[in-house]
Amino acid sequence: MPRGGTFNLLVxxxxxxxxxxxxxxxxxxxxxxxxxxxxxxxxxxxQPVAAxxxxxxLQAPELQRVRRNVKDIRQSQPxxxxxxxQLAVTVALNDYGAERIDIYGATGGRLDHFLANxxxxxxxxxxxxxxxxxxxxxxxxxxxYLPGHYTVTKEPDKNYLAFIxxxxxxxxxxxxxxxxxxxxxxxxxxxxxSNEFVGETGEFQFDTGLxxxxxxxxxxxxxxx
Numbered sequence: 163m164p165r166g167g168t169f170n171l172l173v174x175x176x177x178x179x180x181x182x183x184x185x186x187x188x189x190x191x192x193x194x195x196x197x198x199x200x201x202x203x204x205x206x207x208x209q210p211v212a213a214x215x216x217x218x219x220l221q222a223p224e225l226q227r228v229r230r231n232v233k234d235i236r237q238s239q240p241x242x243x244x245x246x247x248q249l250a251v252t253v254a255l256n257d258y259g260a261e262r263i264d265i266y267g268a269t270g271g272r273l274d275h276f277l278a279n280x281x282x283x284x285x286x287x288x289x290x291x292x293x294x295x296x297x298x299x300x301x302x303x304x305x306x307y308l309p310g311h312y313t314v315t316k317e318p319d320k321n322y323l324a325f326i327x328x329x330x331x332x333x334x335x336x337x338x339x340x341x342x343x344x345x346x347x348x349x350x351x352x353x354x355x356s357n358e359f360v361g362e363t364g365e366f367q368f369d370t371g372l373x374x375x376x377x378x379x380x381x382x383x384x385x386x387x
Contacts, residue, residue: 307368
């Protein structure tokens, strides 16, 4: 049983939002399938170490296929207090000792599902692990930060940088991005969108709250509209 390191989770969001590396099976590390994401991993010839969810999106033959291919299956009741993604994060942290969790398939499709995935880090049981969780899709890398001073490195294919306080934040400073802030109090969630790196790294700091940082790029279609 693998322990520690980076664990990848595949949720059941649209395949169109997958980064190319996932489609070409070019992402290192063990995988946990989340509901239909488990079947999609099997279709990619990726062997999940675990499968988590109520599996209500699978037909009986599909669920049997999951059972034949995955040893560690954590099936929950459809009526529950936690989403399948939340349960999978708990399994990765508590049972597999994940040091980082990269979640794929968590965007696109139903907006309520995306918001549940985005807001996961606000729950008390996950907030302490916020900086170890990323949401990754074809256009975006979404990271989370607790109070402190940070340097973030630009991803080669990403042009834009956004800072999104998910809670009230004190003394937010963006010190070497294209658009800067200096010790600003942010009383409510807001998206400081379409900022940009001026070099290969960016710096920011804040004293309280929880900050979401997104590196993103336009799609090919958007660039050519």
